Amino acid sequence: MEAFGNITRIEPAGIDGLIVYFEHDTLSQTNQAVQAMKRALKHSNPVWLNALIPGYDSLLVLFNLQHADVHTVYQALRHAKPTGQSQHKSEHYTLPVWYQAASADDFDAISQHTGLTASQIIEHHTSQDFHVFTVGFAPGFAYMGELPEVLSCPRLTTPRTRVPKGAVAIADRQTAVYPSDSPGGWHLLGLCPTALFDLTWQQPVKLQPGDTVRFYAIDEQQYKALCNEPG
Template identity: 35%
Template sequence: MAPIRCEPLAEDALLLHVGEGIAPGTSDRVLAATAVLMRALPDVECVPAYASVLLRFDAGSWRTPGGPAPHQAVGEAAMAALASPDAASPSAREVTVPVCYGGDAGPDLAEVARLTGLGAEEVVARHAAGHYRVAMLGFAPGFPYLLGLDPVLAVPRRADPRTRVPAGSVAIGGAQTGIYPDALPGGWQLIGRTPLRLFDPAADEPAALRPGDRVRFASIDAARFDALWAEPGR
């Protein structure tokens, strides 16, 4: 296991390199490190990615007369926290995401079936049977990148990205699956849509999913989708 290393990014930011590439083991290490750092350094913003953790801090509050530079002080505090014997991983939330697959909700389902050599029903069954974990949020506020996609369902992104993908669209891009939190441009293959609201800027916790959450997809029909979409306060 490679040691964690620090890289200055800006006068108020450090990047902790935890590993390389996109892999469940690396993500486990990143999320465990993030949880430890959030507890130990509450005044530092910790943002996990696939193989790194971004630390944002107020440089002025970490600058002391005769003391180390802010980057060094934050880096040393972070490494000390990660070396603590109490650095245990938090328990993960379990979240079920309802999805209406195919049809208008998933216009690329047939193409994914063609690319994988499976029937559309088998694509849906395999996707809904997966055990996923939110590795990180990115691209747009509340967009979850989910690890755990059945390797058989890994397909290339579209050659012609859409200028507008409907909010709630569930998609596959390479070896990842994700959910568009709002109407956005995008090039992933759309296989379904959820009525779950992924991002609400007015909420106390704007993003419905957090890094580390365990996610299961539950297939619903179009009528159930419409009913859930129409619920007040959705």
């Protein structure tokens, strides 16, 4: 299937899926193109549309096999007008982090990789707004970036079987907060007391693509106090 505009490739992704890859000057712009296409398709809401799963630079379109084939989906992509602004008003969140909390502290390994001291690591992690590129892997897990190159760390060689809820983590030029206990392969910086995911909320996931996040440092006492606060 022929690429067009800032779409570089369109590939089959299973019997009922097409994955569309985008490219722009920067990752933020690429991701905005992904989100814009997602909104455009969602807005036109064709009868065959099952789900739209955005990645960093891709959009997986799942369709109902009884109502469409890949050619139908391709035509819809060609005719989509991905210009509109998001209905979802982007939110800005400030999230507290108890850096180097005992259960989530990979500072030694991170220092070894980057040559940064503990205070430099915290400084780099708290001195810029991060952009939420996409949400996935686990409910409410928001992929944020981009970290400064100097803080870039590879994933663990062997993933951990359990990372605690609230763990703040980094991998490559990404950062995230684990919304619940889960396996994980990222390096850990500390713990965030803010709940990001709750099945009982009307919208169970707090961080959405397009939102921005700034982290700030707190100590153990503040962490404990914030954990006890309702909501």
